[in-house]
Amino acid sequence: MSRSPLPLPPNVFDHFYLGGERIADLRGLPPADEPLKRPEDWLGSIVARWGSDGVGITDLGQAGKLADLIDAAPQAWLGAHHTARWGASPALLVKLLDAGQRLPVHAHPTRDFAARHLDCPFGKSEAWAVIDTPAGGGTVYVGANRPVSRDEWGALVADQDTPAMLGLLTPLTVHPGDGVFVPGGTPHAIDAGMFIVELQEPTDFSILLEWRGFDIDGPADGHLGLGFDVALDAVRCDAFDAEALDQLVRRAGKGTLRPVLPEVAEPYFRAWAVTATVDEAVTVAESFAVVVVLDGEGTLGWSGERRPIGRGDAFVVPHAAGELTFEGAVSAIVALPPDPATADPIEWDEQQ
Structure with missing residues (x-):
């Protein structure tokens, strides 16, 4: 197999919510004549969209499907320690997400729920590396601000009471460079105007709590085929206090190589913000990785080789x-799976 980073072509497709203009601009796609509903670009994906026949899986053209390449040489792609723990799964899915409207209130399952109900070792905890917001900052809604019983969530879902659901969530103002972690089970939403690099466990498991006004059949498609009687068991009923919320956020820092996500995300995934300059190169340790170049031009070096890179390029490594060595005036996000030596997380439904 090739030891080289492989360029990732855009991997966009229609969704039920608006967005995608900034993805098109960053990734060099032609501008649209009407509002886009292509708000996600799935990068380095071995995951298919829920309920689809392979939509979303990364196709590298003549090189083949990424999933097939990893299956053929898992240790070369992922490392011996990684494969000893997670097999041929990268344990990671990366997306660009450009929200042209507020996303609905929703939640994702934990690993325990996914293992019991979906026959999968991964849930869908996720994290957001913020790359652009409206002027003055953007808004994300994370976790309930008071305890909400399962029956109350059920009534809100049945009534599609959007104001009440949003009123139960805590709004957080975020800025470019910030990182936010959203543990499995946490009800959340992303406001219009947010542009993020999203890291998540390698699944497409979503439980919709809100769908009124969106182009999706929530009663049919919002519960992962489990029915809401089962799916609502995946939604946290506890409240997030200020201390708990603070642990979910890492504010933007300085430096040529800095972690983007808070420490509580490390059992799931990691991300580095790279800011190389013409005077100072930046090196990232060996790992399977997805690289997204956000700005500038420079070179990417590996194993004695190098190639030019520029804004909008993406690679699977x-x-x-x-x-990896970044040289030149270039900024990038490098998304990584968890360190194989990291202990498994203890998720909320294991503490009940």
Whole structure:
């Protein structure tokens, strides 16, 4: 197999909510004549869209499907320690997400719920590396501000009471460079105007709590085929106090290589913000990775080789490539799976 980082072509497709203009601009796609409903670009994906026949899986053209390449050489792609723990799964899915409207209130299952009900070892905890917001900051809604019983969630879903659901969530103002972690089970939403690099466990498991006004059949498609009687068991009923919320956010920092996400995200995934300059190169340790170049031009080096990179480029990087070196005036996000030595997380439904 090749030890080289492989370019990732845009992997966009229609969704039920608006957005995608900033993805098109960043990734060099032609402008649309009407509002887009292509708000996500799935990067380095071995995951298919829920209920689809392979939509979303990364196709590298002549090189083949990424899932097939990893299956053929898992240790070269992922590393021996990684494969000993997670097999041929990268344990990671990365997306660009450009919200042209507020996303509905929803939640994702934990690993325990997914194992019991969906025959999958991964849930869908996720994190957001914020790359653009409206002027003055954007808004994300994370966790309930008071305890909400399962029956109350059920009534809100049945009534599609959007104001009440949003009123139960805590709004957080975020800015470019911030990172936010959303544990499985946490009800949440993303406001219009947010542009993020999203890291998540490698699934497409979503439980819709709100769908009124969106182009989706919530009663049919909002519960992962489980029915809401079962699906609502995945939604947290506890409240997030200020201390708990603070642990979910890492504010933007300085430096040529800095972690983007809070420490509580590390059992799930990691991300580095790279800011190389013409005077200072930046090196990232060997790992399977997804790289998104946000701005500038420079070079990406590995194993004695290098290639030019620029704004809008994206790459999937095999572990066998070794260290990555960024040179030139270039900024990027490097998304990584968890360190195989990291302990498993203890999720909320394991503490009940």
